[in-house]
Amino acid sequence: MEKTSLNLIKLDTTNEKYLQDIIDDKYFGYPLAPLLTAESRLQDKEQSSVAYFSMEFGLAPSVYHTFKSANPLSPANLLARHEVFSNMKDMDYYHFLPVNKMLDLPIYSGGLGVLAGDTLKSAADLGISLVGVGILWTKGYFKQKFWFRAGGQLPDQLAWDPHSYPGLIPLKPKVKINISGQELTLKLWKYYIYSHDLKQVVPLILLDSNLEENPEYFRDLTDQLYRSTNGWIKICQRAILGMAGVKALEALGYNINKYHLNEGHAAFAFVEKAKTENPEKLKKMFAYTCHTPVEAGHDRFDLQELQHTLGAEATEIIKRFGRDEKHPNQGNLTLLAMSTSEHANAVAQKHGEVTRLQFPNYREKIQSITNGVHTHTWISQSVRDLLNKHKDVLGEWENYPNLLAHVQNLKSDQKFRQDLWQAHHENKKILAKFLESWYFDEQAFTIAWARRLAPYKRPGLLLRDTNRLLDIAKRLGPIQIIIAGKAHPADVPASIHMDEMMEKITMLNGERKSLRICFLENYDTYFAKMLTSSVDVWLNNPLPPFEASGTSGMKAIVNGVLQLSTLDGWVVEAADMKIGKIFGYVPPPGKIGDENDLKMDEDAEALYKSLEELIPLYNKKDPAWIDMMINCLAASSFFNTQRMVAEYREKIWQV
């Protein structure tokens, strides 16, 4: 291993164990050369580069680009057993899911993090000079344990081992910021994201406060993602991401022209820069993506507490650019990010309209760039193999996912139609095998609802009227339902939804001939890939207009899996593409409405009616069903991060 290469990487070589994995021309089994190119490009003063800040990154390395290490995988980094809470209680007691794989890098909680991860992957695919900035959460988000006696979840701490996680390396430089009058030192880590063809790389820097030289109360600051014990911790976590993040980029010698804030959590990056540079000039270098129309998603902090924690200089800047008009004693990170960024964007067309209503003062600057997913991460092997047999029609779709639109030209190809049904059933077979202890049947109509359990996403809608559901199953054929998702431990309404769902599932015990319901413990990107590629219908039923975009349905369509969705987020843009069935409440134009008025009864009935239409089509293998599967694949030519990142590059970064 050459010294100059190690210098470029800035690896901390005090622990020689890492040198076994970075050897000759390999980095944990992957080619080293593109990594060195990316590093020198970021350090090149002539080159324009982007820094992408995000509180969380979901990289799904257990299902895509898994690094290989010469060191054995620590048991702490193996996925623990997963339980199932079903209406087949006798099975729940004796079985758990047969999972035996590496833990996904646990520095994300849900869709926002997965989007950030997919963004880095597509930036690598497109060869953009970009670096991610995030936090190494030493206890991850949290581990969900089911509470079998009474239903519901018990949040458990996750203990994983960063020191033996394949691909994760400690760096030599450290950075310091001042918190509450004391010095906080941050250790830096690096993780590399390879393009799908392994020819290009994007690095991710992760900050970590768990250092012996820090006092105890500082060491825990980066332990748990979205820990909300008190305001001070939240301010500190945001200062680490934004302020220490800026210092980390400097310490690594990166020449950054655009600071992209994925959500307002990172808004203190501007504050740090504005301490030494002209704020008006700085604005041109900042861009901000706003992700949530839900009020609780916007960070607000007491100005006095900000002053105590971050000092007078920082607080003056926050007051100047992020004072909340409605709450004059608070600094608002959404407003701060909005007013200090030359470009701001919402994450779908509809979300753009809602965001402009919420922030009328910034109407002009708010663009819409619709989210996507990383095609190579989420497409299943069977569908990929099938598409590759049709390169005469689809061309180099793996390099240019927009070419998937041509799949429409295969609609009249009977062999293709048959093969697509077959490819789907290969995936479904994997799921049936996975759940065989719960009598899962590869033939039966299967639907999934899986994502964060947030009230506006209405996790309990499908189970609203279980008698009605049972009646449908008895008349039209058996139904299998898979549910998965975590409720943030402090989100009481979400936990109540979960308790109610489990109570209903319990009441259906004994109905397994018609209705099999499995709630899977500890949803993560591994399950996301398995479920989005294997069920027949992907259910998405947020209360419009509160879903900014949603992305899990995009993972499903790239596998030809139909959507059953309310008209919200990205689905508004796909409404005419015939990718399944749209149902439910539509808000009047120009109104945001009330996120607490969930409209459960009306929309549950609309959902049951939709199921009555869809189930017979599936059970008959109706040609209209296969048409919709093909429409799904065609739609994924647009809803991918390659298109999305290219839009960011053109409209915002201009690098």
Ligand SMILES: *Cc1c(COP(=O)(O)O)cnc(C)c1O
């Ligand atoms: C994709 C993904 C999500 C996002 O789901 P939405 O339906 O967009 O809310 C959440 N969690 C995990 C683990 C995911 O992979």
